[in-house]
Amino acid sequence: MNDSLNDDSLTNDTLTNDTLTNDTLTNDTLSNDTLTNDTVAALVARSNRLGADPRNTNYAGGNTSAKGAGTDPVTGGDVELLWVKGSGGDLGTLTPAGLAVLRLDRLRALVDVYPGADHEDEMVAAFDFCLHGKGGAAPSIDTAMHALVDAPHVDHLHPDSGIALACAADGEKLTAECFGDAVVWVPWRRPGFQLGLDIAAVKAANPQAIGCVLGGHGITAWGDSAQQCEANSLRIIRTAEAFLAERGKAEPFGAVTAGFEPLPEDERRARAAALAPYISALASADRPQIGHFTDTEVVLDFLSRAEHPRLAALGTSCPDHFLRTKVRPLVLDLPASAPLEDAIARLAELHADYRAEYAAYYRRHATPDSPAMRGADPAIVLVPGVGMYSFGRDKQTARVAGAFYVNAINVMRGAEAVSEYAPIEESEKFRIEYWALEEAKLARMPEPKPLATRVALVTGAGSGIGKAIAYRLVAEGACVVVADRDGVAAQAVAADLGGADRAVAVTVDVTSEEQVAAAFDAAVLAFGGVDLVVNNAGISISKPLLETTSADWDRQHTIMARGSFLVSREAARVMTAQGRGGDIVYVVSKNAVFAGPNNVAYSAAKADQAHQVRLLAAELGEHAIRVNGVNPDGVVRGSGIFAGGWGAQRAATYGIPEEKLGEFYAQRTLLKREVLPEHVANAVFALVGGDLTHTTGLLVPVDAGVAAAFLR
Template sequence: MTSALHPEAASLLARSHRLGADPRNTNYAGGNTSAKGTGTDPVTGGGVELMWVKGSGGDLGTLTEGGLAALRLDRLRALEGVYPGVEREDEMVAAFDYCLHGKGGAAPSIDTAMHGLVDAAHVDHLHPDSGIALACAADGEKLTAECFGDTVVWVPWRRPGFQLGLDIAAVKAAHPRAIGCVLGGHGITAWGDTSEECEANSLHIIRTAESFLAERGRPEPFGPLLDGYRPLPETERRKRAAALAPHIRALASKDRPQVGHFDDSDAVLDFTARAEHPRLAALGTSCPDHFLRTKVRPLVLDLAPTAPLDEAVARLAELHTAYRQEYAAYYQRHAAPDSPAMRGADPAIVLVPGVGMFSFGKDKQTARVAGEFYLNAINVMRGAEAVSSYAPIEESEKFRIEYWALEEAKLQRMPKPKPLATRIALVTGAGSGIGKAIAHRLAAEGACVVVADLNAENAAAVAAELGGPDTAVPVTVDVTSEEQITAAFDAAVLAFGGVDLVVNNAGISISKPLLETTARDWDLQHDIMARGSFLVSREAARLMAAQQLGGDIVYIASKNAVFAGPNNIAYSATKADQAHQVRLLAAELGAHGIRVNGVNPDGVVRGSGIFAAGWGAQRAATYGIEEDELGEFYAQRTLLKREVLPEHVANAVFALTGGDLTHTTGLHIPVDAGVAAAFLR
C-alpha cells in the first residue's frame, strides 16, 4: 500500500464505518466495500488505476487502512482473459496476489472480482436482513421487481467467486438505470460514481426493502403462539437458563471444548414460542455468512419451558445424539474425495423455547457473534415468511460453502490457540492483589475470567482492564453467602456457558496472639476462608460434573498452613483447613476429571489487599520493623533472598492449570522464595 492514505481510500474507510455501525446494514464482519482511483506507480512515477477493497476478514464498522487490499485495476481486469471457467474459479483467488499494489495491507477476499469487474468507481456488497429476506423468499425475483422496479436487478444464487463478479458486471452493463442488485440467497450489491452516491444507493435498497416488508407483510409470520411455549418470567427464565447451561455446554463440547453465550432477547423468545419455529429452524440459515457461523441448522428443544429439569436434560441428550447422526449423514451425502475432514458434529446454536438461545464458539466473541448471526437469520425468516415463504439455498450448496477449500485454508491459517483457550475461570478476591494478578495471567493465556470480589467497584475495574465482556465479567460476591455464591456461578454460566477453573483466593488476615483472639475473630476468619472455600468448591464441583469436561480447583493457601508462626492462630488454622480441603477434594473429585491443587505463598506484600488493610502493620509490629520494610524483611529470611510478588503466585496457578501438569492433583506448590521450615514432607 502507499505510505500516505489516498483520499479515495480515506473516503472508503469513512463510508465503511458508517455502514458497519448500523446492524440493519450488514452483520458483523460481513460484506465488503471498495473504491477506485488514480494512484502513483512507485517505479515510473506515472499514474496507475487502483482499487482499494476490504480484505479477507475484518469488520466494516472498525475497518482500518491495514484491512484494505490495494490492487492494480489493469492487472485485475486482465484476469478475465485467463479465467479458466467456473469449475476452476477458486484458482483466481491466488491470482489476486499478483495484482497487489505496494506492500502491506490485507489479503484480497473472494469478493474482490465483484468489486473490480463492475464498471463503477464505488461498490458496496452488504448483508442486510431486509435484503436477504427478499433474497431468500420463494419468489424473491418477483418480489424484487415489485419492490424496486428496474432500479435493482435480481441475480440468481451463485457461490461467491470470480463468476459472480462477471455476472454482476454483466447485470450492470445491461441495466443502465440500475443502482444495484439482490443476490439470491446471499445479500445485496450497490454501486455509484462517488462514495456518497454509492452509500446512498446501498441505504436506499436496504430501507426500501425494510418498508416493503413492513407494508406488505402479514402479521404473525411465524404463526400463532404455541400453548405452553410462552417465555418464562425473566427471573425464572434466567434461573432455568443457568441450570441448563452446563448440560448444554457439555453437549456442544463433545468434539472440542466450546465457550458459550446466552441470549433471551424478545426476538428469540417470540420465534421459539410460535407454531412455525420447528419447520423454519429445520430449514436452516441461508446467507453464507450465517451458516458458516451457526452451522446449517440449530438444535431445538421440543419441550415446554416448564418441563422438569431432569426431563429437559435427558431430552436434550437424545436430540443431541440425533443431531450428530444427522450432521454426519449431511457430510456423507455431499463430501467429495478431496473434501476437508468433517470438522465436528455438535450444534453451534441451541434453542430452548421459553428460555432463550445458547450459542457456542472457540472463544466468547465467536460464540456471541454466532448468536448474533442466528438473530439475523430469525429476522430474515420473519421477512421472507411475511411476504412469501422462506426458501434458503439448497443443502448441497451450503455444504460447498461450509467445506470450501478456500474456507478450510482460512481456518488453517488461524493462529494456534493459547494454552487456556476455551477455559472459563472464576477467581474469588480478584479485585486486588494476588487475585487480580491471577485474573490477569489467566486472561493473558486465553481464559475467559469471572472477576469475583466483595468490592463491586474493584471487580468492575479489573474486568475492564482485562478487555471487557468478551474476556471478563465482574460479579459481586460475599463468599460466606451460599446465595451469593450460587448467583456468582449463575452469572458465570450465563456469560460464558460454564466454569472450568476456580481459584479460591478470597480472604482476610487477623493477626493476634491467642489470648487476644476472640471467638468472633476465629469465626470470621474461618467463615471467609475455610467455609467460603468449601462453598465455592462445592458449587464448582456441581457445575463441572454437569459439564463433563473435567476442571481445576486451586486454593491459594499459605506457607502458614504448614509453618507455626507467632500471633496468628486464626489465620494459620484456617489456612491449614484450606490445605486439607485440597487433599480431600482431590481424592473425591478425581473421578470427574477435576484436579484440585494448592499454592502456598508467603510474604506477598506489594499490591496485597490484605497487607494494605492492616495485616502488614500488625505483622511489622510483631517483627519490630517499619511496615514499608516488611517486603524486604520477608525476602531476607528466605533461601533465595527474593521478594515474592502477586505475579509469582499467578505463575504457579498457570503452571497448575495451563496444560503441562495434566496428571497432577492434590499438590501444594510453595511460592515463598524458600522457607525451609515450610518444606512439605
C-alpha cells in the first residue's frame, strides 16, 4: 500500500495554487500585508476544497491552519502569526471571518506554563491572550495542535476511512500496514493542549512522516506549503480508502436478517410518517426537538444486517459524532412487518429503558464539577426496514446529527471489514460530552427565538395573507411547511424563506382528504412533527343571492368549510400523537359576523369556520391544543383572492374603481387604516408566540375597527 503514497495523480503539481507559491512567500519585495492576504486566501481555498468532499471530513469537522508573517498593530514590527479555523466553523463554507488569528510566540510560550492534562480548560482560556489584533473567530480546542506542530501548514480532518482505522481494535498495527512509516499512530487522547504536544513530538521524532492517525478520532497532516499539506491529507484519506476496500471482507455487518429488510419505498415512507409523531414525542420528552428523517441505502442496509444491534450499542466514537448523536442511538428491535401499534408500544418501552440507562451513564461518570445532565432522550432513533430519525434544537442540527450517524455507520463498516470496531471508552465519551468547554459553548449560543422548535403548516401560503404568515413564523424561529394548490408559488416562497432547513413546500388541494393527509406526512418527515397549523386557504365568490348558483355555494364551502375541517382533523391526529399540545389558527373574516350585500356564500362559509374555532377549542382542550381565529377586514394588497376577481366584484358592489378598494375599506373603519397581510400575520403570531398560553376559542378582529363586526 505504501506505493500509493507516491501516486502521480496526487502530486503537488496537481494542487498548485497560483495565488500562493513558495517563491511568493520568500519574495522580500512583498509587504507583510500582501503575504497575509495571500496566506489567508490560500488557506480558505484549501479548506473549502477539502470540506466540499464528504469523504474528507464531516460537516463542521476538523480544522486547517497556516503560519506566516504579519505586522504588530502596536509596534509596526514583524510578528509570526497562526491562522486557524475557529470554533464551530465548517471547512466547506469557511470564509476569512471564520479564522482565528493568533501570535505564535505567545502560543509557544504556553508550553512553559502548561500545568498538565488535568488543567486543559485553563489552556483554552489562555488562547484569548494570544490573539492578534481583534483575533477573528473564537479559537477552537485544536488550536494547540496547529500551533505546536513544526510545519507551516496543518490539516486536521475527520474522514470516515481514517476514523475506521482509528477505531479498529488493532488500529496501530493496521496503520503501519497501510502507510508504513509515512503516517504515525497516536493513541487516543482528548483534544486539547496535551494532544498538540503529543503530535508535535511525533512530528519531530518522525521527519519522514506526512501525518498521523489519531486513535478514536481522525487524522492530521502537515506540509511545507499549502499545496503539499493538502496533497498529504488527500494521500492519507485515499490510501486508507483503498486499504479498506482491498483488505476488507465483503459483508462486515453480517447477513441480512429475515424481516428486517427495507420495506418497498411507498410502504416505507407511509410507515415512517405514521411513526414520526410518536418518535418525535419520545425525543422531545425533556424539551421540544426538531426532527429529520433519513432512509438512504447506507442506513437501510445497516439496519437489515445481523450485527447492527451489537454495533449500535457500542455507540459512535469521533468526538464530533457523539456530541451530536449522543453516546448511542435508540434502536427498535422489531421487524418492519410488525403491526404499527406494536411498534409504537415497543418504542415507548425502549424509550423508558433508554432514559434509565442514560441517567445511569451520567451517574457513573459525573463528578461534582460536571454540568447538570442535559436530557436523557435519544438524538438518533433507528427503525429497521424504515430508516433513521435524528433530532436537534433546529432543523440543521437534526440533519447534521443524522449525517454524523451515517459517518459512524461508514466508520463501523470500515473497522469491521479489516478488524473489529472498538470505539473509545464510555468514560472518555462522557468527558467529551460533559466537558466544561462544551458547556461554555452552549452557554454562548444566542437565546432561542419565540417559535424555536415549532413546526407550522400554513395553507394558502403561496401568496397574500398565507405568505405573510409564513414569513413571520420563520422570522420568529419556526420551521414552516408552505402548503398551496399552486406548487410553483409554494416552492418559490419556501426557497425565499431559506430552503429546506427553514421551510419546505407541499402542493395540496385542501378539499382532498388524500392530499391533506399527504401534506402532513411530508411535514412530519421533513421536521419530525407539526404543532402549529394555520387554516388560511380560501376563495371568494361575490354575487347577489339570486345569481349565486348551487355550484358557487358548494365550491365556496368545500374549499373553506370542508377544507379547514380536513386540515384541522389531520392536525389533531398528529398533535395528539405527539402529546405536547399545539395551536390551530383559522384565518376567518369580519364577514363571519358582518352582514354585507352580495356575499352569501362567502360569508356563510366564514361563519362556518368561525364556529369551527369554538367547537374545536371545546373538543381539543383536553389535549392542550388551542384553537383560535383571526377576523381580518378585506386585505386587498398582495391578495391572491382579490387579484383573482374578488376585488373587481366587490368594487362593483360598492360602485368604486377597483384600484380604490383598499382605500375604500380603510375609510369605513374607525382607525381609517388599510389592513395588510402583515397585520394578519402579526395577529397570528400574537396568538401562538407564547404570551397567550391560556387563550383558546378566541376570534381576534384585525379590521382597523368595523363597528358592525364587533364580537358580542
